Amino acid sequence: MRVRLRFFAALRERMGPRGERFVADGTTVGVLWRALVRERPDLAATRVRFAVNQTYVEPGHALSDGDEVAFFPPVSGG
Amino acid sequence: MRVRLRFFAALRERMGPRGERFVADGTTVGVLWRALVRERPDLAATRVRFAVNQTYVEPGHALSDGDEVAFFPPVSGG
Amino acid sequence: MTRRCRVTRGRLAVPALIRAVLDPAAGAVVTFLGTTRNTNAGRRVTRLEYEAFVPMAEAEMERLAKAAARRWPIRRVAMAHRIGRVPVGEASVGIAVSAGHRREAFEACHWLIDRLKEIVPIWKREHFRGGQVWIGPQQGGPPPRRRAARAVRRPR
Amino acid sequence: MTRRCRVTRGRLAVPALIRAVLDPAAGAVVTFLGTTRNTNAGRRVTRLEYEAFVPMAEAEMERLAKAAARRWPIRRVAMAHRIGRVPVGEASVGIAVSAGHRREAFEACHWLIDRLKEIVPIWKREHFRGGQVWIGPQQGGPPPRRRAARAVRRPR
Numbered sequence: 001m002r003v004r005l006r007f008f009a010a011l012r013e014r015m016g017p018r019g020e021r022f023v024a025d026g027t028t029v030g031v032l033w034r035a036l037v038r039e040r041p042d043l044a045a046t047r048v049r050f051a052v053n054q055t056y057v058e059p060g061h062a063l064s065d066g067d068e069v070a071f072f073p074p075v076s077g078g
Numbered sequence: 079m080r081v082r083l084r085f086f087a088a089l090r091e092r093m094g095p096r097g098e099r100f101v102a103d104g105t106t107v108g109v110l111w112r113a114l115v116r117e118r119p120d121l122a123a124t125r126v127r128f129a130v131n132q133t134y135v136e137p138g139h140a141l142s143d144g145d146e147v148a149f150f151p152p153v154s155g156g
Numbered sequence: 157m158t159r160r161c162r163v164t165r166g167r168l169a170v171p172a173l174i175r176a177v178l179d180p181a182a183g184a185v186v187t188f189l190g191t192t193r194n195t196n197a198g199r200r201v202t203r204l205e206y207e208a209f210v211p212m213a214e215a216e217m218e219r220l221a222k223a224a225a226r227r228w229p230i231r232r233v234a235m236a237h238r239i240g241r242v243p244v245g246e247a248s249v250g251i252a253v254s255a256g257h258r259r260e261a262f263e264a265c266h267w268l269i270d271r272l273k274e275i276v277p278i279w280k281r282e283h284f285r286g287g288q289v290w291i292g293p294q295q296g297g298p299p300p301r302r303r304a305a306r307a308v309r310r311p312r
Numbered sequence: 313m314t315r316r317c318r319v320t321r322g323r324l325a326v327p328a329l330i331r332a333v334l335d336p337a338a339g340a341v342v343t344f345l346g347t348t349r350n351t352n353a354g355r356r357v358t359r360l361e362y363e364a365f366v367p368m369a370e371a372e373m374e375r376l377a378k379a380a381a382r383r384w385p386i387r388r389v390a391m392a393h394r395i396g397r398v399p400v401g402e403a404s405v406g407i408a409v410s411a412g413h414r415r416e417a418f419e420a421c422h423w424l425i426d427r428l429k430e431i432v433p434i435w436k437r438e439h440f441r442g443g444q445v446w447i448g449p450q451q452g453g454p455p456p457r458r459r460a461a462r463a464v465r466r467p468r
Contacts, residue, residue, distance in 0.1 A: 009363055009435035010446045047449060051433070054368040070365060070433075076448035077362065077369070077393060077434025078346050078405050078425060087207055087279035088290045125293060129277070132212040148209060148277070154292035155206065155213070155237060155278025156190050156249050156269060171327055174345070180401045183349040186342065186421075189330070193339040193412065245336045256349065258425060265342075266418045 001025060001065035003032070009073045011046065029069060030059025036071075047074055079103060079143035081110070087151045089124065107147060108137025114149075125152055157225035158232040161217035163210045163278075165240050168247045176234035182254035186261040188269050190249040192242050199284035204291075206239040206248060209277040213237065216276045224253070224268055228260040235268065237278055248280070313381035314388040317373035319366045319434075321396050324403045332390035338410035342417040344425050346405040348398050355440035360447075362395040362404060365433040369393065372432045380409070380424055384416040391424065393434055404436070 005019035015036075023032060029050045037043045050057050051070040063069065083097035093114075101110060107128045115121045128135050129148040141147065160176045170189065177185055192204050221233040231254040242248045251268050255261040280291045316332045326345065333341055348360050377389040387410040398404045407424050411417040436447045 006365070008365055008433065009437075012363075051365070051368060054365070054371060056431075070368070072365070072433055073435065073446065074448040075429070075431065075433055076436045076446070077364070077432050078429040084209070086209055086277065087281075090207075129209070129212060132209075132215060134275075148212070150209070150277055151279065151290065152292040153273070153275065153277055154280045154290070155208070155276050156273040170330060174326060178347065178401055180350040182347055185345040185347060185403070187345075188414065188418075189341040189343075190414070191334065191338055191341060191410075194336040245334055247341070254347075258344065258346070258422070262344075262418060262422045266414070269414060 001063070003063055003066070004068045006068060006070040008070065011043075011048070011071050011073055014040070014043070015071075023063060027063050028059060029057055029061045029063065032063065032069065033059070033071070048072065049074075079141070081141050081144070082146045084146060084148040086148065089121075089126070089149050089151050092118070092121070093149075101141060105141050106137060107135055107139045107141060110141065110147065111137070111149070126150065127152070157221070157230060159218060159221035159225075159234070161214050161221060161233075161235040163208050163213050163237050163239055165238065168236055168238050168250045170247065170250055173234045173236055173250045173252045177232040177252045177254040179231040179254050181256060182231045182261075183256055184258035184261040185252060185254045186258070186265040187250065187252045188265050189247040190269065191247050192244045194244045196282060196284070199282070201244060201282055201284045203244065203283045204242045204248060205281045205283060205288075206237070206242060207279050207281070208237065208239050210239075213276050213278050217272065220268055220271050220276070223271075224264045227267070228255065228264040230255040230260055230264050233264075233268070235272070237272075237276070239278070313378070313386060315374060315377035315381075315390070317370050317377060317389075317391040319364050319369050319393050319395055321394065324392055324394050324406045326403065326406055329390045329392055329406045329408045333388040333408045333410040335387040335410050337412060338387045338417075339412055340414035340417040341408060341410045342414070342421040343406065343408045344421050345403040346425065347403050348400045350400045352438060352440070355438070357400060357438055357440045359400065359439045360398045360404060361437045361439060361444075362393070362398060363435050363437070364393065364395050366395075369432050369434050373428065376424055376427050376432070379427075380420045383423070384411065384420040386411040386416055386420050389420075389424070391428070393428075393432070395434070 007015040049072045085093040127150045217235045234252045253265040373391045390408045392406045409421040
């Protein structure tokens with residue numbers, strides 16, 4: 001199944017703002033992130049939070065076809 | 079000696095905004111207030127604070143010639 | 157610590173109040189506005205009317221601002237109190253505080269309005285449907301003004 | 313509880329923020345503004361630059377406003393966060409809360425800015441004399457961007 005990727009702040013500077021990925025059914029957000037880190041080992045030290053379809057989720061959240069997955073460095077608004 | 083009087087809020091409505099008084103040397107603010115209450119017994123129930131020359135004082139504060147004495151009901155600004 | 161404390165007539169100039177405390181070394185501005193509420197103690201309030209001992213009220217606000225600056229590391233304080241009629245929904249008092257960080261700005265602003273209500277020589281008279289009354293325990297005994305006392309009891 | 317939460321470009325419209333929370337049943341309006349400070353961690357800051365995941369940031373601010381209304385008896389909330397460049401002395405974030413009484417307005421406003429900083433998806437990059445750096449623990453390790461890392465160490 002296909003998922004869309006969004007990156008923000010320092011992550012956006014390394015990965016670009018958007019991406020796309022084909023993943024196996026039942027893939028979790030955490031598994032997807034680890035796959036990205038395998039390809040880009042410099043991401044390993046990054047503290048990251050995940051949002052799927054604009055809602056925060058835990059790493060164990062299972063993806064669905066068409067989901068938008070956003071990767072956030074620690075927020076610093078205000 | 080002569081002192082000027084100022085009244086505010088509910089007190090102003092009964093006493094008028096300003097007055098004048100001749101008092102003996104060494105008269106305190108509290109003694110002056112009790113003199114006013116003797117003339118106007120309806121003031122007896124009033125909770126009052128005193129300011130002399132725009133500074134809060136205690137009832138034992140001794141007056142000087144020319145002082146401006148202000149009589150305040152409990153404040154309620156804000 | 158810069159401060160600007162005023163008793164004014166007419167609408168409070170809130171943008172000016174905030175501008176007065178902006179400071180390049182401040183990361184936080186906290187502002188309090190006290191507004192006329194349409195009910196109080198079960199009465200339907202139509203407006204408030206404020207009276208002040210103006211020069212002393214301004215001096216007492218200045219003293220409070222200085223005292224706040226001794227308790228918290230704040231940058232600037234602006235305080236304004238309106239006198240005369242204040243309709244429902246409009247502000248009677250505004251306090252703005254700037255500080256390096258937000259905690260001290262919140263704490264100082266809250267403290268300033270608490271203290272202002274306790275000691276600054278300003279009085280409000282509430283006008284409500286059917287009467288008016290001075291606010292605050294003006295008397296030890298029952299309300300002195302027949303019209304107000306009667307009106308409080310009038311059923312709606 | 314009425315609320316209005318926005319991510320915007322350009323100067324924050326503070327009077328509009330306050331107008332959005334005025335309410336005839338409110339006696340208190342507390343407003344917080346976060347402004348760009350000219351120093352941070354010993355660096356001379358020239359501006360901040362904010363980036364947001366805009367629709368989610370607005371949705372998260374709405375959720376916070378609703379959560380505040382469950383915790384405190386407040387009337388209205390307005391929140392605005394500016395993105396893009398924010399020069400020293402200008403506001404990046406504004407939160408206004410109205411309530412019947414002042415204590416809940418102060419507490420809810422303070423809580424909202426604390427929570428906003430923790431969870432709303434917005435990021436700031438600090439531009440200072442000699443470099444720039446993303447704020448927040450973006451990395452477990454040392455700062456990744458050579459230019460920023462070098463600049464932090466440059467003596468003034």
